[in-house]
Each structure stands twice: as C-alpha cells, then as structure tokens.
Amino acid sequence: MSNSTPSRRRVLGGIAATAATVVGWNATTQTWATAAESGRGHGGHGGGQVAPVPTLDGTLKTSGAELAPFGQDFGRLVTDALPWAVLVPGSDRDVVAMVNYARANNLKIAVNGRSGTGDDIESHSSYGQASVRGGISIDARGLAKIHSIGSTTATVGAGVTWGQLTDAAAPKGKMPPAVPDYLHLSIGGTLSVGGIGGTAGKYGLLVDTVRSLDVVTGAGQLVTTSPTVRPDLFNAVLGGGGQVAIILRATVDVIPLKERAVIFSLYYNDVATYMADSEKVLADGRFEVQAGELQRTPDDTGWRYKLEVGAVYNGTAAPDRAALLAGLRDNRADAVIEDMTYRDYNFRLDAAEAFLKETGYWFQPKPWLSMFLPASKAKQFLKIAEAELTANDLGAGFLLTYPYRTSKLKRPLAVQPNEPVAYLFDLLRFPHPGEPNIQGMLEQNRRLYDKAVSLGAKRYLVGAVPRMTETDWRRHFGNRYAEFCNAKRRYDPAGILTPGQGFFG
Template sequence: MRNGRRTQMSSTPRTATGTAAAPSRRRVLGGIAATAVAVVGWNTVDQSWATAAEASGAAVVPVPALTGTLETSPSVVEAFGKDFGHLWDGAGSKPWAVLRPGNADDIVKIVNYARANGIKVAVNGQGGSGTDIESHSVYGQARVPGGISIDARSMSKIVSIGGNCAVVEAGVTWAQLTDACLQVGKTPPALPDYLYLSVGGTISIGGIGGTVAKYGLLCDTVRSIDIVTGEGKLVTATATNRPELFNAALSGGGQVGIIVRAEVALVPAPKRSVIFTLYYADVETYLQDAEKVLADGRFHVQAGEMLRTPDGSGWRYKMEAGANYSTTPPDRAKLLSGLQDVRADAVIEDVTYREYMFRLDAYEGYLKETGHWYSPKPWLSMFLPASKTKTFMKRVEQELTADSLGGGFLLFSPFLTSQVKRPLAMMPGESVAYLFDLLRFPNPGDPNIQAMLDQNRRLYDLAVSMGAKRYLVGAVPNMTQADWRAHFGNRWTGFVNAKKKFDPANLFTPGQGFFA
C-alpha cells in the first residue's frame, strides 16, 4: 500500500479538522539507542524525556520509582505509534515513552507525573493473536503523539472467576477470559465477534457482538471498574457508587480515566450451538425476518451481513442465528417457522459453543495469508434507525462494489436499543436499531484508500441526517467538535462536565478528538 496517496497519509497524519498535525514536543529522541533505555525524568526546558546521561545540569523532573518500566527506545515507540487501521502510521503518531506498568500504583504515579508536566496519556490495548500484537483502534484513536502510551498487556491477569462474575485486569483479552471461564462451565454473556481484544479497551467504547439483542453492549455486562482518574486517584466505580464516573468511563472513549480492572458478569455456558445461516435475495425480506426473530427472541445469537451474490452480480443478505443447548438439541423446524429465506441455500450446523465463539480464527488466518490483514482499514461503524434502514441500505448497494470490501465484510443486523444501558453509547431514537459495520480489508496494493475514506464521510453524513449514530471505532475523516457535539446530543454537556471533573488537565486519549 505504498502508492503516492497512501504514503502521504502515512507520513502526514491529520487532525480531526483535517489540518496537518504538528509534533507536540520540540525534540525527538532520535539519539536514544535501539535497546530499552531507562528514562530518569522530564526536561522542563526543552520538553523532552531525559536519560541518566542527559540529565546532568538539566531542569529534569525525576520520574517516580516504578515497579514496571518506562521505555523510550525507537523500536518500542515505533510499535506503539501504529494501530490496526494503518491510517495514522508515521513519526507524528509516536508516543515519547511507553509505560509497562508493574501494578496499578505505577499508573497512578505516571498519571500524577503527566498531570504535573502537561504530558498526554493513552492506553494501548495491544490485542491480537500470535505475533501480530498491536492497538486495535483503526483510525488513531489510541495514538498519543509526544505523550505516554500505556501497554495494556502488562495488565493481563485474571484475578478471579466466581459463580456469576469474573474480575480481570484491563489487558485481559476476551479470548483469555472465555477459555478460562469455559473450564468452570461459565461464559461472559456478551462477547465480541473477534475475541483477541482487551476487556478494558472494548468496554471503553462499548463492545458489540451477536448477543446485543439479549444482553446489550459488552459494557452493559460490567458490574464495576477500578479506574485511575486524571486527578491521579485509583477508585472503584459502579452504577450506584460514583455513577457519573462509571457512566463516563463505559463507552466514553477513554476520556475520564485509565480502567485497570473490571468485574464482568458471567452466565452458565452452553455445551453446543446450532447455527442457522439463512440467505435472502433482497433487503426487504431480510428486514422482515430479522425483525421478526428479534421480536420473538427465538435465537440466543442474531447477526447478519450484506454480501455479494455467488455470481458476483449484485448483493444479497444473510442472517446468522444461533440456538444454544447443553443436552437436548433445539427443534429446528420450530426455529425456522414463518421465515422467508431462500431455503435451498440454508446451511445448518451443530458445533460446540467454543467453536462458534472462536469462529473467526480460521478467517483471520486466511486474511493474513492473503495480505489483507496488513492493509489499511477504512472501516465505518454506525447504528441506524430501523425506520430509515431500507432507504440507507439501498444507497449502500449502489455505492459499494466487491472491491469496496476486498477480503472484508459488512455486518448488518437489528437489536433493541432498550438493551443498551450506558448513556454515552449513543443510539438512534427508535426502539429498534441496526448495526451497520463496514469492515473493509482492502486488497493489498489497492490505490483507493482515500476514496474509501471519502465515501465513509459521505455515508456517515447521510446516515446522521437520517438519525444514525456512530460507534466509536471506524474511520470517519474530518470529524469536528461540532460533529461530536451533535453525536452526543443532549448528553454532550454532561460528558464535558465529566471530562472537566475527572480529567481536569485534559490528559487522556487525545486520539479520539472529542475535545480537540
């Protein structure tokens, strides 16, 4: 992906308003060796980190004693200056240091240190499988140019698994938690489709999966969090104890604190799942059936997709629905009763529960083999009001081609907005909304990345005019504070007040661009 336009995007990141982002510090650490170098303090004169060799005679504020490490080697900051989307890679996205915390107290110390010295801070989820470990934001949301990036993988302990809840550090992935819970016959009720994401990062933006119709977003299954606020305090927050902080942290995009631990609800795990893959020739029939099974709740899992027809001539729709069981298989005929799918194309499989939860593993392997996994990812994720969904999808059918998806897909399924409880997880003002999740994996070498981003902006503006809301992942260029104010609507003022209260120095997660 190194055509002229792509190279410019990589080397010259843009701010939310589209202007070139200037380095936030005057001095780069180009002279520091490529091995891990201990930082001893912050030079208040030239606004840069200082090593022991550089500290002599300088106005250096010493770094507090840490159990973990604060690293500034080029190889480390380079790795933390990139994300899964590869749309903001480049020198302007690099942090100045990476904290690998030994414990929560390290984070408290660094937040206090950053506040005293005017340094930005953001957590980097560092999820993934195998050796492909990186931030899974796709448009620079976790970037902290010139600041401190906190490696979430240093906080990846499962503290406890009980009868109805698990306590985990924020860097634990849903894959880790799922496997650990299955060993004792439990499972988180809501899971993302891709499990190799950190718990802390996911709940900070909401977390979407196929059980949203029954359990809401992943953050709706969180009972409590331990969080370090911008005041440098480690506190516990729940829906009833410090609810303002709790509600601002869950789906708030990392603006009010660093989540270090979460208590997640658990339910008994089924043994097996019967998965129904049903195909529809047109959007109208798909919408009727999707909302029918949503209303009667006949399935435990409900997802969907817009995809190319087998001959590549157009689009069709797919409902993927699951019925879980442990001993007696469900009545398939009853579950299919009244549905209008193209029955000859239906595929029905009986698999273990774990096989279904980890169903994307094989597809991830395919995307890595073909190179799609490593391409830039101009994703677009939104929640559409049901009453406008058909009109919007007709426009999408005209806009997209097979090349628009590359090796990716467009997830598309309904859910009840009443199941989403956290106030900053903004939803359309209707009882039923549709997840629209355009997860592009462009073909390697595709020269049209900028055109895809421009298309995202057009589709976003159209959807917003119809009452849609963004999900806080994805790549929508040139978002302004006015756009964000409109997105949060009547909750904007409360969000601003929470930011001022819990992060008065405006330290946290500048990459989201909410308060730029």
C-alpha cells in the same frame, strides 16, 4: 511549558539519546534526560529542569525499537503517532504515578490495548483513537491478569482479552454472556467504546454486562465505581472513549456455560424480506445469537443478505430445527445449518484471521465505518449502501448489519437512535494489497456517515470518518454532550487522557 507538538526530527533525536537509562523529562527541550545528561549544567541537556521519573514496579520504555510498535494501530491509517514512552505497569500505583507525572509535565497519556494473536499484538483502534503522539502509552499487557471467576461475575484486568476470559471461565462451567465477534480484543478497550456482538439483541452491548470498575482518573485518583458508587464516573468511562479514566479492572457478568449451538445461515435476495424476518426473530426471542450480513451474490453481480442466527443447548438436547425456522421466508434451498460447539462458533473468525494474514490483507490500511441506524430508516440507508459500494470497496472484508433492541443498551454514552429497534451497520473493509484508493474509501465513509446521520444514525466509536469536528461530536452525543464535558472537566481537568478521539476539539 509548551503545548506544541515537536518535530519528527526532534522526537527521533530524543529517542536516539535514550539508549542510556532515562531518569526524567526535560520540559524545556521536550525530551527525556539520561543520568549523564541530568548531571550537566542546570539539570539537563540543553538546560532546563528535569522532572525525575517516579519509582515504578513495572517498566518505562523509551528506546526507538520499543516505541515503534506503538506508532501505528490496526487500521494502519495513522502511522506517525510515536509516543515518547511506553509504561508496562507492574501495579496500580504505577498507573497512578504516571498519570500524575503526565499531568505535572503537560504530557498526554492513553492505554494501548496490545491484543491479538501470535506475534501480531497491536492496538485495535482503526483511526488513531488510542494513539498518543509525543506522549505516554500504557501497554495493557501489564494489566492482563484474571483475578477471579465466581458464580455470577468475573474480575479481570483491562488487558485480558475476551478470548482469554472465555477459555478461563469454561472449566468452571461459566462464560461471558456477550462477547465481540473477534474475541482477541482487550476487555478494557472494548468497554471504552461499547463493545458489540451477536448477543446484543439479548444482552445488550458488552458495557451492559459490567458490574463495577477500578479506574485511575485523569486527576490521578484510584477509584472503584459502579452504577451506585460514583455513577457519573461509571457512565462516563463505559463507552466514553477513554476520556475520563484509565480502566485497571472490570467486574463483568458470567452465566452458565452453553456447550453447543445450531447455527443457521439464511439467505435473502432483498432487504425488505431480510429485515422483516430479522425483526420477527428478534421480537420473539427464539435465538440466543442473531447477526447478519450484506454480501456479494455468488456470481458477484450484486448483493444479498444473510441472516445468521444460533440456538444454544447442552448435552444432547438439540433444538427443533423446523420450529426454529417456522414462518421465515429465506431462500431455503440456500440455507446452511451447522451444529458445533459454542466455543467454535465464538472463535469462528480465527480462521478468517489466518487467511487474511496469509494473503496480506490483515496488514493493509483498513478504512472501517461503524454506525447504528434507526430501524425506520435502515432499509433506505442499506439501499444507498448497495448502490454506493462495490466488491472492491470490501476487498476481503465484511459488511455486518442486523437489528437489536435499544432498550437493552443502558449506558448513556453508547448513544443510540431514538427508536425501539436499531440496526448495526459495520463496514469492515480489508482492501486488496496495494489498493491505491484508500483516501477515496475514507471520503466514501464520510459521505455515508453524513447521510446516515441525516437519517438519525449514531456512530459506534470505532472506524474511520475523516474531518470529525467538535460540532460533529456534539451532534453525536446530543443532550449527553454537556454532561460528558462536565465529567471530562471533573475527572481529567488537565485534559491529558486519550487525545486521539478528538471529542472536544
């Protein structure tokens, strides 16, 4: 049974042959076999034994038109990643069956989040992390049911988005405590990488709000896991990049609904003052939401910093704005203060998404870079970034940077700098349409990554850093790498899950 990746010609030839109903996989020819072909000769076209596809409650798609949307992702940097089949699961047993089928036939398998808005439904990995070229992709939309919303928790399918959960919980007077900045992401996908948003300083990462998981391991076992039931599996799934199990369902925290928010956008001319105020409000906890951004100045001659903080309230009990701003040293004349529904704040990027789509930016290659910086070195690194980056390097994108307490982050594979406070550095590029220097931006990412790591930084498991080696990942995970390898061997012994991450070479 060959481990080699077949040629594009063979792949496309195999796809063309699947207009008829597929009945199995021919391990000899590394193609799908139709009913007519499997009836010839010795069980398949070109000879070889055909392994019958198991009976499914859902659908296994194998035609070219059905596979094409799974051949690239949001980042548009990996575009030749066509799977050989897409499973839209109709039940848990479908996932179990196809994982076992993949194992038996030496095929890779990975979940594709398939989230977004309107007709733009896609994987939101940015460098092929969810790709499974020549393997089986699982469409998470088959796992998009909200099962229950209770007084303290909600149980949802992995394909449900945080936006869908937010809107379903609101009529019950509930909300998730932590959400990503862009809510139209699948819950399973964000839990696989950690998940971060503006409430990290208060609630930690999204993985820190998970009570339990229902998963299918790479060994084909359906398992419920939690901090007290198979904790080694629980800890290897959350922030583990899809290496040990496929998430079917998650039970996550919900809290009482916050109706409104006063959002303060405060501006700073220098990084030192920005960091001092950011760490001040983080320490005293006066805000529910805390984010921040490195922006171009209004005259586009340099950089400035924006501290974005929010105080939430219900009814008419609006917070005291003067008290909230006491002791801060921003350029107060530039401050922008808005009172809005908390839902409108959480969905604030919808307008930006609409603009990026209308102007073509959304559909360009996007070399993102996401890091966690130790607070003691954040100023040094941000000064490096100021000198290195230009307006063109951002395009229509964003550069988020703000502090949070590492003690709030409990899941071991969401590895952090070894300091009480760390800073997110999230370079979310949307290059200008037709930008010729995408490769140069990727090389810039590598330079910034190497410098940040030399200062004690860690990666967030999204973004695009070229030439990541097993040595790089071993250094990233540090003393948790050996335990991660053990979990991989224990729960995915054939090594079939989510090859796009490349953690193990």
